[in-house]
Amino acid sequence: MRDVPSATAAWIATWRGLGSRLPRSAQLASDPFGLRFGGPLGAWLGRLPAMATFPAWPMVIYIQVRTRLIDDVLRGFLTAGGRQVLILGAGYDCRAARFQDELTGALVLEVDHPATQARKREVLERTGIRLPARVSFVEWDFARRPMSELPGALFEVGLDKAAPVLTLWEGVTNYLEAAQIDASVGALRGLSAPGSQLVLSYLDRACIDRPRMERRLVARVAAMKGEPFRFGWFPAQLPGWFSDRGFDLLWDRDGADIAKDLLPLRWARLCSSRGHRFALLRRQGDPDRSPGP
Numbered sequence: 001m002r003d004v005p006s007a008t009a010a011w012i013a014t015w016r017g018l019g020s021r022l023p024r025s026a027q028l029a030s031d032p033f034g035l036r037f038g039g040p041l042g043a044w045l046g047r048l049p050a051m052a053t054f055p056a057w058p059m060v061i062y063i064q065v066r067t068r069l070i071d072d073v074l075r076g077f078l079t080a081g082g083r084q085v086l087i088l089g090a091g092y093d094c095r096a097a098r099f100q101d102e103l104t105g106a107l108v109l110e111v112d113h114p115a116t117q118a119r120k121r122e123v124l125e126r127t128g129i130r131l132p133a134r135v136s137f138v139e140w141d142f143a144r145r146p147m148s149e150l151p152g153a154l155f156e157v158g159l160d161k162a163a164p165v166l167t168l169w170e171g172v173t174n175y176l177e178a179a180q181i182d183a184s185v186g187a188l189r190g191l192s193a194p195g196s197q198l199v200l201s202y203l204d205r206a207c208i209d210r211p212r213m214e215r216r217l218v219a220r221v222a223a224m225k226g227e228p229f230r231f232g233w234f235p236a237q238l239p240g241w242f243s244d245r246g247f248d249l250l251w252d253r254d255g256a257d258i259a260k261d262l263l264p265l266r267w268a269r270l271c272s273s274r275g276h277r278f279a280l281l282r283r284q285g286d287p288d289r290s291p292g293p
């Protein structure tokens with residue numbers, strides 16, 4: 001990506017913030033901070049009457065599903081006693097603020113491109129968003145800084161290498177090169193103690209190789225902002241690919257199927273486009289526990 005704050009991060013934060021404008025039965029997660037990161041567009045959308053945001057609902061509902069799914073993984077990890085959370089490519093993810101209470105005493109490490117992270121910190125400070133005490137920001141350009149150095153940098157800011165960590169890798173993998181993905185997963189294996197988990201979203205490779213019309217349009221706009229879609233896995237490859245790199249797959253699901261589970265049909269139909277997938281992995285060699293999505 002270019003050396004400017006991520007445009008896609010601002011869009012996602014905006015869609016997340018607009019979740020509160022959806023009808024109640026379509027709401028799955030609340031992010032009262034999202035619109036603050038959307039710049040003038042976010043501010044304008046935030047002032048519109050709820051019904052006027054209707055054209056954006058398919059995207060907003062998809063982001064509700066994505067947010068809720070990852071929120072549930074985070075809740076499960078914290079409830080099971082996990083106290084370390086790493087957010088890779090954090091963008092304007094405000095889970096540190098949204099989960100203030102549950103994260104009391106936990107360590108949250110946010111890793112992101114320096115330009116995006118600088119903007120996030122500026123908005124957090126300017127708009128008075130309070131974070132729990134143990135949040136550390138670590139600047140990292142995945143394209144320029146060797147990922148092999150990431151574990152050491154995180155240990156330096158307090159990551160306990162003997163304690164489990166939950167890594168959130170949400171909305172990032174499709175923007176990276178294959179070599180950066182490989183290096184990132186190697187780094188994650190290097191910093192993951194027994195009991196650690198990794199939750200990620202990814203694009204089915206077929207959507208990159210043969211995108212449908214609407215996805216081609218989104219990809220083109222993202223590319224114009226310097227954030228082209230580059231990487232995806234074929235779902236059938238995922239278990240073997242991660243197993244070779246020290247992680248076992250617990251589940252891997254399409255967002256459209258998760259939407260059907262979480263939402264009334266009339267809302268789930270709005271995000272029925274397939275290929276946005278989610279997976280939960282755990283460090284290999286851990287005792288068998290298979291939480292459902």
Ligand SMILES: C[S@@+](CC[C@H](N)C(=O)[O-])C[C@H]1O[C@@H](n2cnc3c(N)ncnc32)[C@H](O)[C@@H]1O
Nearest residue numbers: 006008009089090091113116141142143170171
């Ligand atoms: C679509 S945003 C997702 C942000 C956040 N995880 C979310 O779901 O709201 C993509 C994120 O990946 C980060 N990113 C993309 N390429 C990067 C790179 N080469 N180095 C560091 N961060 C990068 C961007 O800064 C941005 O925060």
